[in-house]
Amino acid sequence: MTVTVRFAPSPTGNIHIGNARTALFNWLFAMKHKGRFIQRFDDTDLARSKQEYANAILYDLHWLGIYPDQTEYQSRRFDRYDAAVERLKAAGVLYPCYETPEELELRRKIRLSQKLPPVYGREALALTPDEVAAFEAEGRKPHWRFLLPNFADDPANPVRTELSWQDIVRGDETVDLASLSDPVLVREDGTYLYTLPSVVDDIEMGVTHVIRGDDHVTNTGVQIALFRALGAEPPTFGHHNLLTTVSGEGLSKRTGALSIASLRDDGIEPMAVASLAVLTGTSENIEAVGTMSELADRFDPAAVSKSAAKFDPAELLTLNHSLLHAMPFSEAQDRLAVLGVTGDKAEPLWLAVRGNIDKVQDAVTWWRIINEPLPEAPDLDDEDREYVRGAFDLLPEEPWDRSTWQQWTAAVKEATGRKGKQLFLPLRLAMTGRSSGPELAELLPLIGREEMLARRP
Structure with missing residues (x-):
């Protein structure tokens, strides 16, 4: 069996670091198991889905270092979903319902007032042909619900029906199907909700592992039942914790918060994003990991916490700094x-x-510092200004290299008696206009003697 995973966002906006966490979990899992990664766009919502967002998501994934083995669009697969609908109808597990949203809401409130679970009561199963004809005469179109296997003989009397699976992230998981409403698979206008296309595609594309956010845990019970209704064994599931901000706020594609595009435009390195997205909320220390292969070696779904993963975006700069420190010029x-x-x-x-x-x-800032005149004179008091002027008179002749700084400062120390910060800080200010920065031994040869003399205060 070839391990096959999928990342299946809706192309209705730019993906953010939370979405990237799911994509990376799947990619790293496939890497560890020498498997396949399918990029699938769940774009059955034709009104909101846009190709420009799909293109942007692919670009973001490539930037992160994720290269799908296969790319699919659900909007091109409606014939498969239509066929599945006919199979479910023929099996008697997909039934038409005519309630309006207002009627459903009223029934929900009535059940709550009776201290009953606010689930759909399957009233549509009891409709007579005359009642159906009357609804259709009114112009009502049915939506179609999947009949969950949570009863013995009478669907109107559901019984506790535990559906369990071994979650590769969370361990043993159980959902009681009697606590759930029969899910709507097809809307009144004939369009599909998420559940049916997802299951049909997972079956036909040979998906072996579904790794996604833990907001889908309850959905998994429904989907496992649907897999079996379609004659297929369900894949292995894993539900990771979701990323939130430090204050506990969730992320949204619609707000653009921490989108991959904005992080890229801001100069954050892809492996800084990947390191934070993957390691936050796990037993691993959050640190900059240099390559995707190394991150895959450290990735363990079972090490992911069950509680929400709060992360601090400021950590991205710390990780970025670490990556740049080790980055070769090439x-x-x-x-x-x-x-x-x-x-x-x-x-x-x-x-x-x-x-x-x-x-x-x-x-670029340092490039300008070594190649262009300083934009303003350094902030030196009278004593330091005189000290620096004398020090510049002691500049060695060229050629210069890394050892020039030591030669120069040794001569300045001998001539002035200064040492430590009193010796170095005024020289740094005169050379760079900054009170801190890179080693001056490295910068001095790049500035050159002529430009240094031009900076003499």
Whole structure:
């Protein structure tokens, strides 16, 4: 058996880091088991689904390092769902209902007042042919419900029916089908809700493992029953905890909160996103993982907590910083070139500053510092200004290399008696206009003697 997973978002907006968590869990699981990853767009809602969002989701996945083996669109598979509907009708487990939303809400309130579970009472099963004809004469169109197998002989008298599965994330899970309403599979207008297309596709595409958010746990009981009604064994399920902000707020595609596109545009590295999305809410320490293969080695569905996974977006910058600190020039070169950091100085500049930046684009600031006059004079008091002027008179002749800084500061120390912060900070301010930053031994040769003399206060 080839392990086969799927990521099945609705293309109704940009995916966020919470969606990426589900995609990454599936991708890493497939990597660990040398399996297949299907990208499936659940786009049966034709009014809200847009190809531009599907394209953007594929772009986001590729940016993260996820490359689907297969891409499918549910909107192109209606004939399969139509056939499944006919099979379910023939088996007597898909039945028409004519209630309006207002009537259903009233029945729900009545059941609650009687201290009964607010589930659908299957009144439609008792409709006579005359009542059906009367509804249709009014112009009512039926919606179709799946008859859950939660009764002995009479569907009007459901009994406790436990449906259990071994969840690869949560362990033993059980749902009582008697506590659920028969789900609507087909709307009045003939369009499909999520459940039927999802199950039909999982069967036909050979999906072996369904890994998704724990907001689908209850749905799983219904879907397992539907798999079996269609003559198929259900896949293995895993339900991971959902990401929330530190304050406990959920994420939404509609608000654009922490969308992958916005994180990318902000200069966050894909492996920073992947590391945070995967490791938050697990027993693993949250740290920057350099490659997807390494992340796959550390990924264990059983290590995911059952409680909500609160994460701090500020951690992305910390992870980003760690990744850049270890990033070779070859990996950053093309991106730096787009930013204008090119030529002989580009690589030494990158090696000098990568440990002091949070994002690749931050290197541009230091590129300008070494190549352009400082925009304003450094903030030095009179004593430090005189000290720096004298120090600049001691600048060694070129050629310069990394050892030049030590030669220069040794001469300055001998001439002035200064040491430590009193020696170095005024020189740093004069050289860079900054009170902190990369090693000055690395920056000095990049600035060069002529430009250094031009910076003499």
